[in-house]
Amino acid sequence: PKHVDSVITFVLGGPGSGKGTQCARIVETFGFKHLSAGDLLRKEVVSATEYGTMILDTIREGKIVPSAVTVKLILREMESSDNHKFLIDGFPRSEENRIAFERITGSEPDFVLFFDCPEEEMVKRVLSRNQGRIDDNIDTIKKRLKVFEALNLPVVDHYERRGKLHRINAVGTEDEIFEQVRPVFAACEQ
Ligand code: UP5
Ligand code: MG
Numbered sequence: 001p002k003h004v005d006s007v008i009t010f011v012l013g014g015p016g017s018g019k020g021t022q023c024a025r026i027v028e029t030f031g032f033k034h035l036s037a038g039d040l041l042r043k044e045v046v047s048a049t050e051y052g053t054m055i056l057d058t059i060r061e062g063k064i065v066p067s068a069v070t071v072k073l074i075l076r077e078m079e080s081s082d083n084h085k086f087l088i089d090g091f092p093r094s095e096e097n098r099i100a101f102e103r104i105t106g107s108e109p110d111f112v113l114f115f116d117c118p119e120e121e122m123v124k125r126v127l128s129r130n131q132g133r134i135d136d137n138i139d140t141i142k143k144r145l146k147v148f149e150a151l152n153l154p155v156v157d158h159y160e161r162r163g164k165l166h167r168i169n170a171v172g173t174e175d176e177i178f179e180q181v182r183p184v185f186a187a188c189e190q
Helices: 019-030 037-046 052-060 067-079 095-105 119-127 138-161 174-189
Strands: 007-013 033-036 085-089 111-116 165-169
Touching (some): 037 052, 037 067, 095 138, 111 138, 138 165, 165 174
Parallel strands (some): 007 085, 007 111, 111 165
16 A cells, blocks of 8 residues: 555644644645644534544544544545655544554554643643634533543653654744754654
8 A cells, every 4th residue: 555655743742732733834844744633533524424423522522533433534535645744633642543543554653743732831722722613612621631641641652662752842932843843854854
């Protein structure tokens, strides 16, 4: 399959830590294809496919959609893309997600970015985002933060142990944060 020669980057961080914002900058500067797992899932809800209702209920509760569904959506995008450099944003969210991706694709990420952000800053950003997301309310945010800590941080630890993690301080202006991100990608361009 096509993804065998690809460059795969996972972009991790809590809700509102700035993953989507920095991914847009990486796309602009380094020509990656941005795949936001959350955006792909929200698209399924809007197009009312067979999993739409289940996905909506899961997002509203701040829980994690079954790996098989998410991996299928990501893989479909990878396979239909002309690009071979992928930024996978907001996935894997759990060890189960990670293991499913590795098993189904036979690939591991080349490197992993982690946007490290204090909870109060994440809450502030999500509450002031105002894009009508069903999960951007204080009750769901609290649930998202709990799920992040319990299930996503073990994935971060995994990649830290594998020497693949780039920890980014996610507090500061968008430009300041991108100046920490840039060298990670500049190094892999050579
Ligand atoms: N902002 C950005 N950078 C800033 C900065 N430096 N200073 C000040 N403000 C900054 O940013 C959030 C807001 O902060 C924006 O208004 C931005 O302008 C501002 P953004 O870049 O959107 O942050 P991001 O980390 O992308 O936040 P997001 O809310 O998208 O993260 P989540 O991880 O919570 O959301 P996601 O869309 O990935 O997932 C949503 C739900 O889908 C999950 O809770 C889950 O239920 C489900 N899901 C799965 O089940 N499986 C998956 O694999 C993925 C998602
Ligand atoms: Mg996002």
